[in-house]
Structure formats: C-alpha cells, structure tokens
Amino acid sequence: MFDSGAKKVWFGDIDIRKAEKALLTISKELGPLYVLHTIDGRFLGRSPSPRLLRYVAAVVIEGGRILYSRDLAERLGIIRTEDRARSGCEGGNEVLIKALSIP
Secondary structure, X not given: OEEOOOOEOOOOOOOXXXXXXXXXXXXXXXXXXXXXXXXXXXXXXXXXOHHXXXXXXXXXXXXXXXXXXXXXXXXXXXXXXXXXXXXXXXXOOEEEEEEOOOO
16 A cells, blocks of 8 residues: 555455555555555566556546446445446546545
C-alpha cells in the first residue's frame, strides 16, 4: 500500500472489507491510499510516480470512498460483467463499491 506521495506505508496481506473503516480513517489523515497486488508492488521500483500507482492500483481509498478496479471487483464477485454494463461502469477502470463518511 502506498500513499499519495508514492511512499510505501504497508507491505503484507490486507482484507479490505474487514479493514475498511480503519483504511478510510487512515486515508483521511494521509490522503489517497493505493493498494496494489503483491506482484505489482514488488516490481515497481524504488520510487514509482503517483500516476503509475493510481493506474496499477487494485484498490484506491480516497475522499471517504473505496474504489476497486473492475478486474478485482469482478474476481471478488462484487460485480459481474453484466452488472457493470447495466450500471454504466464500462468507460472507467474504477468501480465505486462503498462510500462512507468518517467523522
């Protein structure tokens, strides 16, 4: 997991669904957080650009929202391809799964 300055803030497994409140709270303090698949995080190099992080992120946490990449959302069964087509999510790579406001 990287912050908006492309600094690695966590390395290891994380269950986004179980940790969503904590992640939203941390994001409120640090700004956007980018969660990558292990293989992507390992081979990015020492200082990836924030733009690259956003592009390869499986999950983006920012502004009180948790955004999953389409591919990850489909693999987790959160959305199905036909749901995405009906909801108009075809154009972008991110799918808003949950929006929570953290006081």
